Amino acid sequence: MPSLSYLVARLLQIIPTFLLVMVFIFLLVRMLPGDPAIAMAEAKATDAQVVQIRRNLGLDQPLPVQFMVFVKNTLSGDLGRSIMMKAPVSEVILSRLPTTIFLSLYAVALAVLLAGPLAFLAAMRANTTTDVVIRGVFQVGLSMPVFYIGLVLLTVLAAQLRWFPVGGYGTTFLGNLHHLMLPALSVALYTSAIIVRNLRASLIEVLDADYVQFARAKGLTPRIVMTRHVLRNALVSTVTLLGLSIGNLMSGTLVTETVFAIPGVGRLMLEAIFARDYPLIQGLTLTFAVMVSVVFLLTDVVQSLLDPRLRKS
């Protein structure tokens, strides 16, 4: 197990990350041309109304003052009120977050289930027809944008064959699994393409390593060689990659949730940006930062479980 001090040190690293995220996001959204007042009501507001809206939103204050208010409120757990949704930001985000987390976990599960066995098979039969076919199929998956895979899946499996509903979320757990199958699959195809490539390569490399040759020479059973020596070493880099791709996956939900009409935080982010909804953009960015940090933390923990050398650093 990783030591407690390792975990604490790792957690403390998150604090400066968050501070930086807060400064960046605060400045970045305000550097965008156009503000919420102008984005509202298809810009039908008169100039006088725009001035009034800015005052109501506190946007007429100097930037440092706005920033202090933002930091103070955020630390006290108040993310402000969404301009577009006319409701507290935390409430809006919490109502949408479970959907996105569900979709992400679903996609990761599918990706691992799909990629793991196939990478293994490809590595065992390296440079045979099986290997070439597996790699070829995933290469195609890798080179197609997620929204395109999504639309193809929707057209064929949902609209024509009617195996799945066209978009939406469902109300029960099984309904969720059914509704989210296609979006999860279209994200998973991309993610698993990356995993297959990496896992296959590291498996082949490890299979050829001296310590594996030695383990075999020692007379260990193939099963023990595989689990104790090969997999454990080959997985280290794949876990890193999986962690990183979960980070990517979060941003991928912006597109997937729009194509598949899923009410998650990804689509919310897109809407918030187009509406220049500063409080909501800030709240969502912090949420994404928390989620990515948690995933990276878990990745580090899993890695240190796999590789004791990492616990010391």
Add this chain to the structure above:
Amino acid sequence: MKRFLPLLLGAALGFGAATSALAIERGGSMTFARYDDSTVIDPVWADRNPDLWMITSLYETLLRNGADGAIEPGLAESYAVAGDGKSISLKLRDGLKFSDGSAITGDDVVFSLDRARNPDGPWGGLLGSVEKVTAEGGKVTLSLKQPDPTIPSILATFNTGIVSKAAFEKASGSNDQEKAKAYFDNNPVTSGPFTMKSRVAGSSMSFARNPNYWRAGEDGKSLPYLDGVDFVVIPDDATRILKLQAGEVDVAEFIPFARVGELSGDASLKMELFPSTRIIYAPINTRDTRKDGSKNPLADLKVRQALNYATDKNMLIKLVTFDTGKPMTSLMSAATQLHYGPEPLYPYNPEKAKQLLAEAGADGGLDITFTTLAGSADDATLFTALQQMWAPLGVNLKVEQVDNPTRGAKNRNGEFDIHTYGWANDVNDPAQVTGWLGYYKQRQAVGTGWNNQEFNTLFEASNSEVDPAKRKDEYKRMQEIYAAEAPLLFLYETPFAVAVSKSLENYVQTPLGANDFSEAWRAK
């Protein structure tokens, strides 16, 4: 042949009788796929189209917009404007009820109109001329600061929908806006054809029939015919259409024009092109200098006219709207009241364009930037076409792609040469669009900086003109001036393209964009 005529006539009549016997069936529900979700359907605080276009399904107004655009009675059975134009009185119908069964009274009307006058709300200005609203029993009187010919139209507009005073005041919140949100979120008491049944933010919403709605259907019983309307939110155009084709929904709104032809050929669907007040146009910066201080060639009227003549509107309509659009004949759409425009503005005439540019001394080449919406296929096509149409005149057209709020900011700061824009009326009166596009004091004439004294004076006069004939003349003159002065590149009007399942009848999107399910019915 003659002998068959009565027979044919009889057959035709018989067929007619058969179809009317088929007409109107009650019950059932419909599912509607929308491009965006509602956040607060409240007459006073709604400011986005997905909210605005649903308000009249929940909240009935005192007056209504008839099918031909004329003002008709609503909750008020009649209205009368005083001789001096400084007050309007309305008489409420007897026996009106909210969805919870409580009576709709004069107090509710006063409460609703006072809320609507809140100057902080986005639509408060529409009732700016109202000094006081009072009620005595079923008689409601609006006292005005000055005569205002737009008031009947405003009383038929979503922002004056009637809410229940007793129920609204019970909603939690420290101010009217928070109360409005809480009221909406907790199945509000309504006066319109429907009530809110349930809602999952960002995903779906259900309306149920309001059993107390006042209007009667063709069968003499109260509207609406449907028991309910279910909404699903599907922002992506392609997915929304797939959902319709898979038979999971009955209606998909905002069909991209590129797909209208294909869906028209689908036997299970009706491709509706509802007439709208939507116009696509391009404001031209008419200021003497650009924002960067350089001389602005577009300040010259002849250059603006030349560019309008050099634009082949029919070609653009073909390329961008796939022949669903119509060329603009005035600053406002032909579906707007008091529209005047006998023929399309600036018919394509490259020779005349060349001549006008020569007269303006601008035939030695012009550099113009065209600002478009990033990611908009329509805007990209528009730019490419204009670039080719104008190149022979020596116009070097460059593109600048921005997102919507940036475009809005550039418009307000006068930081553009020409950019794309769209508009749809919210009010069934020409003052809104005319003030927006032409009146300098409101928005510098849609950001163009065009400041025409005669136009401004006419606009101000028309806003308190009680004589309809005089007001009509003023509007005719304003539209003539605007057309001749060309502060815009006049492009085209577009319909609302909505695909509807064959089994559903009478769903309507009004020229103002509102969704009207009150007379929709489903054949079983």
